[in-house]
Amino acid sequence: MKLDLNKGPRLNLLGCRPGDWVRIVSIDAGAGAALNLSRLGLSPGDQVQVLRRSPLAGPIVVRLGESEIAIGRGLAERVLVERAPA
Amino acid sequence: MKLVVVGQPFSGKSTIFREVIGYRAETASSIGAPIELPQGEVEIDGERATVVDVPGLYSLQLGDQDDPRPVEQLLAAVRDATIIDVVDATVLSRSLEFTLQLLELRRPMVVALNMVDDASRKGIEIDADRLARALGVPVVATNGKTGDGVAQLFATALAQRKSPGAERLLTRGAAWFDGAVDAIGARLVAADPALQPERHLLAIKLLERDPLVRERLRSVLGADGWAQIEDQIAALEAQGGQRSELAVSAVRHNLAFVLFEQVARVGRTPRRDLKRELDRIFMHPVLGYLMLALILAGAFALVFLVGRAIEPAILALFDRTSELAAAALGRDTVSNAVAHGILAGIGGGMVIAVPYLLPFFLILSLLEDSGYIARIAYLLDGLLHRIGLHGTSVIPLVLGYGCTVPGILATRILNSRRDKLITATLTSLIPCSARMTIIFGLVGFFISLPAAIGVYAIDLVVVIATGKVLSAAMPEVNPGLLMELPRYHLPQLKALAHKTWFRLREFVIIAWPLLIAGSVVLELINHWQLTPHINAGFAFFTRGVLGLPPAVGITLLFGLLRKELALVLLFGALGTSDVGSVLSSVQIFTFVVFVTFYVPCLATIAALARELGWRTAAAISVVTFGIAVAIAVGVRLVGALPC
Numbered sequence: 150m151k152l153d154l155n156k157g158p159r160l161n162l163l164g165c166r167p168g169d170w171v172r173i174v175s176i177d178a179g180a181g182a183a184l185n186l187s188r189l190g191l192s193p194g195d196q197v198q199v200l201r202r203s204p205l206a207g208p209i210v211v212r213l214g215e216s217e218i219a220i221g222r223g224l225a226e227r228v229l230v231e232r233a234p235a
Numbered sequence: 236m237k238l239v240v241v242g243q244p245f246s247g248k249s250t251i252f253r254e255v256i257g258y259r260a261e262t263a264s265s266i267g268a269p270i271e272l273p274q275g276e277v278e279i280d281g282e283r284a285t286v287v288d289v290p291g292l293y294s295l296q297l298g299d300q301d302d303p304r305p306v307e308q309l310l311a312a313v314r315d316a317t318i319i320d321v322v323d324a325t326v327l328s329r330s331l332e333f334t335l336q337l338l339e340l341r342r343p344m345v346v347a348l349n350m351v352d353d354a355s356r357k358g359i360e361i362d363a364d365r366l367a368r369a370l371g372v373p374v375v376a377t378n379g380k381t382g383d384g385v386a387q388l389f390a391t392a393l394a395q396r397k398s399p400g401a402e403r404l405l406t407r408g409a410a411w412f413d414g415a416v417d418a419i420g421a422r423l424v425a426a427d428p429a430l431q432p433e434r435h436l437l438a439i440k441l442l443e444r445d446p447l448v449r450e451r452l453r454s455v456l457g458a459d460g461w462a463q464i465e466d467q468i469a470a471l472e473a474q475g476g477q478r479s480e481l482a483v484s485a486v487r488h489n490l491a492f493v494l495f496e497q498v499a500r501v502g503r504t505p506r507r508d509l510k511r512e513l514d515r516i517f518m519h520p521v522l523g524y525l526m527l528a529l530i531l532a533g534a535f536a537l538v539f540l541v542g543r544a545i546e547p548a549i550l551a552l553f554d555r556t557s558e559l560a561a562a563a564l565g566r567d568t569v570s571n572a573v574a575h576g577i578l579a580g581i582g583g584g585m586v587i588a589v590p591y592l593l594p595f596f597l598i599l600s601l602l603e604d605s606g607y608i609a610r611i612a613y614l615l616d617g618l619l620h621r622i623g624l625h626g627t628s629v630i631p632l633v634l635g636y637g638c639t640v641p642g643i644l645a646t647r648i649l650n651s652r653r654d655k656l657i658t659a660t661l662t663s664l665i666p667c668s669a670r671m672t673i674i675f676g677l678v679g680f681f682i683s684l685p686a687a688i689g690v691y692a693i694d695l696v697v698v699i700a701t702g703k704v705l706s707a708a709m710p711e712v713n714p715g716l717l718m719e720l721p722r723y724h725l726p727q728l729k730a731l732a733h734k735t736w737f738r739l740r741e742f743v744i745i746a747w748p749l750l751i752a753g754s755v756v757l758e759l760i761n762h763w764q765l766t767p768h769i770n771a772g773f774a775f776f777t778r779g780v781l782g783l784p785p786a787v788g789i790t791l792l793f794g795l796l797r798k799e800l801a802l803v804l805l806f807g808a809l810g811t812s813d814v815g816s817v818l819s820s821v822q823i824f825t826f827v828v829f830v831t832f833y834v835p836c837l838a839t840i841a842a843l844a845r846e847l848g849w850r851t852a853a854a855i856s857v858v859t860f861g862i863a864v865a866i867a868v869g870v871r872l873v874g875a876l877p878c
Contacts, residue, residue: 180298180480180481181298181299181301184296184298184480185650186717187294187484187485188294189719190328190332192488193485201518203520203616203617204520205618207616207617207626208616208715210720214325214326214328215326215354215357217720218720219609219612219616219716219719220717221626221716221717222617222715223715224715224716224717
């Protein structure tokens with residue numbers, strides 16, 4: 150059986166666990182949100198590590214190089230990612 | 236000769252500025268600038284230069300929803316200056332994206348490669364000479380904390396002033412982008428030859444859909460010219476399958492990464508890291524909240540204890556001075572009324588500023604400078620989300636418990652106008668220290684302490700409900716929190732003192748003069764015995780709606796000037812300080828609840844107008860008045876029920 154990664158549910162940041170390494174594929178939100186992410190250095194193609202998820206429906210923290218960025222759930226859900234090697 | 240220090244947040248920019256200028260920096264209120272910038276004079280090799288510190292910014296690229304003022308402010312500051320771009324070496328790749336934007340401005344520029352020692356500890360080695368060659372501007376390695384390299388940085392900046400800045404670095408390596416910039420640039424020059432020197436920058440900004448540049452060029456180009464540019468951008472987007480503003484940021488992102496790869500070598504990162512260890516506690520799903528509750532409770536308890544200890548001494552001092560003034564000027568004279576008003580205004584300001592605001596702001600600066608406040612934002616983001624806000628709004632809201640004015644001014648840190656509007660409205664509903672004195676002085680003293688805490692509980696419910704209503708009325712455009720988590724720092728005493736003073740100054744400048752003026756007017760009203768007329772005019776409201784004696788009319792009117800005036804005046808208006816003998820518990824509660832919510836004080840309205848415009852300030856005042864009436868009438872009705 151052949152797996153087509155482009156089909157089926159896509160993985161987003163919200164679906165990742167602490168410790169996961171992922172590559173950002175696209176940002177499925179308006180240009181404003183994508184721009185806001187790019188300000189903090191997060192753009193499609195970048196590889197990040199998920200560090201922690203907050204309880205109470207709070208943000209996800211990712212590590213990009215030496216900086217750590219908290220991303221609210223609404224936004225994290227729209228950041229589509231794929232698994233990447235550590 | 237002007238040197239402007241710019242950089243991304245947490246780049247150590249202000250530390251470098253302070254290293255050179257110290258804490259004697261004057262703030263210049265340049266016309267049109269919404270926020271005052273710290274600046275100071277320095278002498279380098281016998282030459283004097285003005286150094287300006289611009290607040291940290293991540294990018295010069297503006298989206299539709301962004302507040303353009305910080306970017307405008309930076310652009311205005313660097314217009315006739317040499318740029319000192321402070322870069323955090325530990326996050327070089329991202330920082331270079333901002334550096335590339337600064338290079339587009341084609342001003343003389345120097346890059347300060349700051350915190351190289353931190354970077355090296357994390358296994359990142361950067362070749363500063365190579366970076367300088369790649370960027371086309373000098374790069375000086377610095378350490379803001381020790382001061383290493385800072386003198387050389389400023390000497391280099393001074394030597395740079397005649398340099399025209401770098402070549403068109405951004406477009407190197409992206410042919411489609413080069414083509415678009417050239418074509419749009421040519422169109423601009425054809426429309427107005429005077430645009431020749433800035434054509435590249437303007438073309439890039441048009442591709443970014445920069446609202447400021449679009450507004451400026453639309454009239455220059457005329458309807459036809461503008462349509463052609465729009466068509467060109469649309470064609471480019473169709474070809475690239477991406478919005479042009481994102482394409483521009485992607486070009487920069489890639490170029491920055493390529494530069495980073497050229498100049499940096501990344502080795503192994505050490506496993507132990509203080510930040511990660513501390514975050515394991517402060518951001519822990521259970522421990523984190525426990526720590527937060529302890530820290531906040533401790534902070535409020537400390538403020539309350541310090542305030543209670545100092546307040547009587549200050550009041551006594553002003554009472555004595557007033558007596559002396561009365562003795563000198565004669566009791567029933569206009570001049571005594573004015574003098575007494577001024578003294579009461581100064582004293583009233585002191586009573587808020589010294590015992591409550593000073594410790595409150597000091598603690599808040601401590602939380603901020605240590606890096607902890609970002610963790611509070613992280614922990615509370617989920618909760619704030621339920622009222623349509625996100626973690627960043629924590630700072631204005633918490634400041635609001637001290638004084639509403641700095642709270643409102645702190646909404647500057649929020650990106651979207653919607654968030655600012657909701658946060659500012661909620662901040663003005665939060666009981667500030669002045670309202671705290673009323674709540675504890677009346678409800679706490681004449682009814683009971685639990686009842687006073689009940690007022691806070693009602694307030695919290697109102698804040699949450701208002702947040703829900705406002706966020707439902709303004710559906711979210713921007714989907715939430717996005718924040719860098721800074722490193723932890725051991726706060727520097729000088730920096731703390733400075734920050735505390737800055738917050739306090741906002742109260743002193745905006746609120747205090749109004750307090751003094753209000754007190755004077757009040758004394759004059761008393762002197763000319765106008766009070767009964769004013770009370771009669773408001774009787775329909777005070778008696779009719781709120782069920783209070785008409786004598787409280789004047790106190791509510793002057794509570795607009797300063798909320799705690801309502802308390803001070805109440806004693807005079809009722810003819811006794813034993814309020815409990817004149818008003819029923821329900822009346823006291825109604826009065827306090829009404830005062831807590833009705834129309835922010837005048838200084839708050841001024842702050843709201845400054846941040847959001849007069850119309851919004853008026854709208855917020857009307858809304859809060861409506862809330863106050865509704866809650867007060869509710870309390871009255873519930874109180875009238877047979878128990």
